[in-house]
Amino acid sequence: MLLVIISGLALGGLYGMTALVYNVMYSTSKVLSFGTGQFAMVGGICTAWLVLDLHWPLWLGFVACLASGAAFGWLSEVIAVRRIVAASDEHLWVLSTLALSTMVQEAMSIWWGTDPTPFPRVLPQEFAGAFDQKFWLPLVLAVAMAVGLEQFYRRSMTGKLFIAMSEDAFAARARGVSTDRMRSLSYVLAGILGAMSGFAGGQLTFADFALGTALGLSGFIALAVGGIGSSVGALVGGAILGMLTSLTTHYFGAQYQKTIAIGLLILLLVVRPQGLFGTTRVRQV
Amino acid sequence: MKHSLVRPGIVAVFTVFAALLPYITGNLYYLHVATVIGVYWVLIATLNLLVGFTGQLSVGHVGLLAIGAYAFCLLAGGQGWNPFIALLAGGGVCAVIGLLLGLPSLRLPGFYFAMATLAFGLIVSELAQAEQWLTNGSVGMPAPSFPAPFDTPWGFYWLVFGIAAFITWMTANLARFMWGRAMVALRDSTVAASSVAIPIYWTKLIVFVFSGFTAGVAGGLYATSQSYITPDAFIVNLGIYFFVAIVIGGRGVIIGPFIGAAVLAAIPELVGPLAKYGTFFYGFILLVVVLVLPGGFGELINTLVEKLRRTPQSSTHIEPDLEQLRTAIRPRA
Numbered sequence: 001m002l003l004v005i006i007s008g009l010a011l012g013g014l015y016g017m018t019a020l021v022y023n024v025m026y027s028t029s030k031v032l033s034f035g036t037g038q039f040a041m042v043g044g045i046c047t048a049w050l051v052l053d054l055h056w057p058l059w060l061g062f063v064a065c066l067a068s069g070a071a072f073g074w075l076s077e078v079i080a081v082r083r084i085v086a087a088s089d090e091h092l093w094v095l096s097t098l099a100l101s102t103m104v105q106e107a108m109s110i111w112w113g114t115d116p117t118p119f120p121r122v123l124p125q126e127f128a129g130a131f132d133q134k135f136w137l138p139l140v141l142a143v144a145m146a147v148g149l150e151q152f153y154r155r156s157m158t159g160k161l162f163i164a165m166s167e168d169a170f171a172a173r174a175r176g177v178s179t180d181r182m183r184s185l186s187y188v189l190a191g192i193l194g195a196m197s198g199f200a201g202g203q204l205t206f207a208d209f210a211l212g213t214a215l216g217l218s219g220f221i222a223l224a225v226g227g228i229g230s231s232v233g234a235l236v237g238g239a240i241l242g243m244l245t246s247l248t249t250h251y252f253g254a255q256y257q258k259t260i261a262i263g264l265l266i267l268l269l270v271v272r273p274q275g276l277f278g279t280t281r282v283r284q285v
Numbered sequence: 286m287k288h289s290l291v292r293p294g295i296v297a298v299f300t301v302f303a304a305l306l307p308y309i310t311g312n313l314y315y316l317h318v319a320t321v322i323g324v325y326w327v328l329i330a331t332l333n334l335l336v337g338f339t340g341q342l343s344v345g346h347v348g349l350l351a352i353g354a355y356a357f358c359l360l361a362g363g364q365g366w367n368p369f370i371a372l373l374a375g376g377g378v379c380a381v382i383g384l385l386l387g388l389p390s391l392r393l394p395g396f397y398f399a400m401a402t403l404a405f406g407l408i409v410s411e412l413a414q415a416e417q418w419l420t421n422g423s424v425g426m427p428a429p430s431f432p433a434p435f436d437t438p439w440g441f442y443w444l445v446f447g448i449a450a451f452i453t454w455m456t457a458n459l460a461r462f463m464w465g466r467a468m469v470a471l472r473d474s475t476v477a478a479s480s481v482a483i484p485i486y487w488t489k490l491i492v493f494v495f496s497g498f499t500a501g502v503a504g505g506l507y508a509t510s511q512s513y514i515t516p517d518a519f520i521v522n523l524g525i526y527f528f529v530a531i532v533i534g535g536r537g538v539i540i541g542p543f544i545g546a547a548v549l550a551a552i553p554e555l556v557g558p559l560a561k562y563g564t565f566f567y568g569f570i571l572l573v574v575v576l577v578l579p580g581g582f583g584e585l586i587n588t589l590v591e592k593l594r595r596t597p598q599s600s601t602h603i604e605p606d607l608e609q610l611r612t613a614i615r616p617r618a
Contacts (some may be wrong), residue, residue: 006504032396042410064338069351079572079576080572081575084575084576087579092575092579094395094396094399095342095528095532095571095575096571096572096575096576098344098399098525098528098568098570099568099571099572099575100566100567100568100570100572101568102525102568102571103565103568103569103572104562105566106562106565106568110561110562110565138520175321193563211522213403213407214407217400217403217407219406220398220400224397253415255411255412255414255415255416256415257294257411258404258407258408259408259411261402261404262404264391265400265401265404266389266401269392269393269397270389270392
């Protein structure tokens with residue numbers, strides 16, 4: 001039972017981190033990218049390839065993992081978001097990020113193969129059951145990431161500019177904020193954080209090309225449950241979803257995971273459309 | 286607007302060509318590809334109403350296709366129903382499931398709806414793997430074929446062709462008249478549409494249920510065309526293909542998505558090496574079209590036709606009646 005709870009929390013940490021990544025991109029561009037989960041996928045596969053196949057030292061693999069995330073984040077802003085946001089049509093960013101996400105996933109499945117492969121051990125720890133690093137690593141990192149992001153938003157100038165843009169991008173632009181550069185920066189940051197979550201969760205999920213879509217969906221559910229824009233909400237939403245997934249798997253079997261998850265999403269959105277910790281209502285005008 | 290005979294002419298020529306295709310090509314494989322395109326079109330035609338006209342981005346119609354296919358196989362194969370009744374029943378099942386899916390999810394804004402339908406597609410393929418007592422798991426199940434005149438490849442092609450033509454006619458009628466106007470209006474501005482008394486939610490729901498029904502019918506036809514179905518046949522990538530066909534064809538055009546569907550399905554089938562990169566290629570095309578040509582090729586062709594036809598801008602030149610104006614503003618003595 002302890003193992004069920006711990007693995008639920010670990011999954012929740014992973015989902016929560018994905019939700020945080022959604023938040024970072026949403027704050028500057030109001031885009032919910034379909035490719036959010038792919039950052040973790042690319043980061044995870046990149047590390048597994050460099051460390052296990054090419055025998056790079058782990059720290060170098062980690063750096064490369066973050067670099068791949070940063071590059072991918074920047075590219076996705078340049079390719080799929082910049083022009084679309086300029087044209088400001090709501091449907092189009094859904095399509096462009098879906099297209100990019102599909103391309104990356106397919107390219108990975110062709111290059112890396114469709115079977116999940118093992119991920120290197122991060123810390124020299126003996127396998128320790130419920131207290132193994134593969135469970136606590138994503139959980140700790142998720143909390144650290146949420147705290148770090150909150151500090152970043154509150155203390156640093158760049159973070160404050162992100163907040164300003166999420167309140168009103170036009171007003172921020174009028175006050176001399178280079179909104180385009182900030183948006184690029186937020187995507188680079190999102191890519192780095194996403195790749196980091198893929199690194200932390202790698203031992204739990206393995207290096208799997210299909211991770212991106214699954215994580216993108218689960219992270220989005222965590223985000224919607226917690227409320228868009230809230231870091232606490234992202235963590236709580238992730239934890240709820242992770243626990244639910246883990247308990248469902250334990251009691252009913254793995255095949256009902258997604259059914260339960262989507263049931264949670266729809267139920268919550270009908271009852272409380274702005275999510276548990278969300279403040280602004282989703283307006284469709 | 287002048288009624289021209291060009292468009293009906295093109296449609297007529299194309300219809301005759303499609304009807305006579307089995308005589309033109311003796312190659313059974315090409316005929317199979319054409320049949321599959323027809324089957325996809327049965328689904329895409331009404332999905333176009335939902336995506337292109339109403340603007341609801343449903344990624345999960347492949348789930349409905351799968352349910353239709355399994356329902357058809359279970360009813361016609363297992364229970365021994367008449368295949369035509371089973372086909373309609375499969376459509377009915379999908380319409381009901383579409384209703385149940387649409388009731389909550391159509392209230393959600395764009396991206397939420399897309400995610401909910403994506404999740405639906407994933408759930409269906411998960412359950413098709415897991416519920417072995419019903420679907421035989423990953424082993425799959427054979428699909429029954431249709432009775433006598435339709436049991437040959439040619440006969441089945443004509444059956445699909447007939448159904449596809451009927452569906453096309455129905456969607457064209459829906460799109461051209463009041464319903465289509467309502468759909469386009471609520472796609473372009475929900476607030477404006479509701480201010481002129483268009484029932485937003487009901488319009489979306491009815492279009493969704495209708496597209497669910499034809500997705501179920503397409504599922505039954507798909508099962509027969511493949512003659513054996515497994516959960517692997519209904520991966521979410523197929524849903525992406527439907528989507529791309531509509532977007533490159535042009536949103537809000539009837540015939541554009543047909544060309545998109547035909548070209549996209551034919552290229553990987555006819556150019557062997559591309560088959561492996563099929564989904565990557567679809568993603569690439571989707572990205573390019575969205576970035577370069579957001580209206581799709583349908584809009585491009587429309588623009589080109591307008592340019593070629595060179596209809597002069599009908600601006601009426603009005604000579605101001607200066608004398609009357611002067612009288613009007615002259616101060617009364």
